[in-house]
Amino acid sequence: MAALLLRRLRDLVLILLIVGTMMFFVVRLMPGDPAMAILGPTARPQDVEALRQSMGLTGSLWNQYLSWLGNVVQGDFGTSITYHASVIPVVAEHFLPTLTLAVISTAVSFVVAVVVTFWNAVAPRNPVAALLTRLSGLGMAIPDFWIALILVLVFAVTLRWFPSSGYVSILSDPAAAAPTLVLPVICLVIGQSALFILTLRESVLGELPQTYLRTARVKGLSERQVMLGHVLPNALMPLVTQLGSNFAMMMGGIVIIESIFVIPGLGSLLLGAVFTRDFPLVQGVTLFVALMFVLVNLLVDLSYALLDPKVRVS
């Protein structure tokens, strides 16, 4: 386990270095000058140049890169051009909304997938369970922005059960945050749980013919005990992989959902930073998202060891 952790930490440093370097050069190759974008078409050339200089965008690209790298190694990711603040607090500010949505929607989707799949496995003739499983294909097919617009129209504008948009930090005021989270979480859960159901169903169907289940039944275990005690742990591996990958994707921002529900998350932050050519912020968000990907994958790997004794042994 310790070796795995050390290996992953080494990979983490390498990945961040590669991603950071790539992003540094990619954003500077993008057409569009942040100083010109801020000052506009009527600005005097000398003012554009002065602003460019104060943003650290003059000098050779190589010198800029070395300077940036040196600062990053010391924990200084630069100052956002648009927010006039250090990149780390700006990213942190936008991380919590995205994390909240990702954690809640992933957890709910996981529970929904496990319940529906095993309900269907234990009671294959139950029409509701069968219908829910079949609807999962539809859930994956419907775009989340469409679901979002319908939910807003029905539950916010017409019925007024939930706010149409907005964000309250779950840490500062959980009671006020709950209503604002309901609709965006439902949007994310519909597509995500559908994917999880299909993944888990395939996995469960693969486990059902296994002979160890016959042994379990012969030992006198009930069908529920067989499913929860034996099928579930073995069938969870592909789902955990899927879950990790989905979660990491969401960490990169759920741009459309954030936009529709006016949630100040990482996706909208990155989008705005790209459009305003806020180079330090683009690099900061990208590095942060890369970090999240690596950490989530590490957690997934560790969870394999917890779920499967064979992995622990190997």
Place this chain on the structure above:
Amino acid sequence: MNVLNSRPRRLRAGLAAAVTAGVLLLAGCGGGAAPSANTAADAGPPVRGGNLIVAVPTDPQSLDMVANPGQVTAHIGNLLYEKLFEVDKEFAARPMLVETYETSSDRLTYTFELRKGVTFHDGSPLTAEDVVASLQRWLKSHVTGQQVAPDVVTLKAKGDDTVLLKLKEPRYPLIDELASPGAEIYAAKNLEGVPATGFTDKGAIGTGPYKLASWDIGRQVVLERYGNYKSRADQDWGGQAGAKQAYLDTITYKVVADQDALVNGLQTGQWQHAMPGNDQYTALKENASIVVGNVAGANQNVIIPNHAKGSKFADVRARQALNLLMDKPAMNAATGGGPDLTAAVGAMVSEDNPALYSTVGDEVYKQHDPAKAKELFAQAGVKAGDTVRIVTSNSYPQFAQWAVLLQDQLAQIDIKTKIDTYDFPTMLGTINKDPGGWDLTTLFFNAALTSPSQMPAVTLGAFNGSASPEIAALVREYNAVTSPVQAKEVMDKLQALVWEQLPVITLSQSRLYAAWSPELKGYDGFYRVFWNSWLKR
């Protein structure tokens, strides 16, 4: 006030900062026509208290009005800061921080006496040194101040309450320019060492009726009543001038980029004020539970021909041909909002400012003669089969639509086009990188201006090579006038010259509008200014 305000569709969030900042020419604000629902007798007496929630399309990103000319920054800044003079609802400058002022007989020396007892939000008193430091920064770094700077000989404090400003030449619009955005007065101590990118929220301290309470980046800015605010004793002149009463306890500016979310939030009462895009106008107008009305000023929608060497429009005849060719009504239809929001005029300044509004040259604006256009193009050396390069942006859908309509109209006289569509910063960067590499581009500018030196026709020279000695001479002539009548005459001449030389070709003026809850009373349709406004529950 700042320009770009139509926030047409989704995903306009990140763009807004770049675009507003990019296209802005700053000027004063004026009062627009407020709908009767808001000024009706049922408003009753003002009510003190409450939190007004205002939806804004982007985070202000900076509250420094010199460094960031964006619309949201300006609108919030109007409540935080004050200038020596402020514009009333007709863009006329009226004293704000100035108690009295004198002009010498040669019109070269101005002596400003400051109002006594005015304090900044941190409690420190307003002094002449603060005014000098703020105006020196304005003269150096703000686009309007930079136009004024060459005429300024000295700017100095005389005691705590007197400021002396000496000019090289008389400058008729000086007071109007001191009332334009960017000339706000900050505490001198907060301006020390401020970089070109502007001060942080710690520097957002002014003398206005509201002070900054909190700023959650990307989410909301909260202002709270400044208890020690000293209002002028005179009446409320509308706009930003006169007495200011802070009835509301707090004003929360929530960042709502998505247009659907903006409208839904208005309908469900999540916020009480918004300035949605043109596409939402009709639906909101039909909603009886929301008040909709024009706000001050307008945008000037323009096609910008490149005057630089290498452009097809370096020759004035090509620009005149383009003006003749353009089917402006069809192009204006693409701007959205219908006739309520689009005025088919060629004026450079909003009609809310009667002192500068001029429709001279509208006969040129209204010309449409494709056959004659073809002849003129040929005389200018633009022949059938030639390709016109249009650089435009999809950040604002109307820009790209205008480009496509231009393409169609040019095709009718056998001129080909190549349209390059970018996001806004890329569009600006592309134009800036290769001054001769483009022929036409699309923009809109603030038309709520207080002097000719803020007009794109005057300030766009470095961008499209349109600087002209004749226009510069008329600006000087305007600066030398001594009366409003003379000023109007020069303004008419300037407007006529613009239609002759065509530094830009105006398509129309877009009126701005706001939608707000009937609970909001006292609001006079002046952008997002909410002193003298209250909530009636």
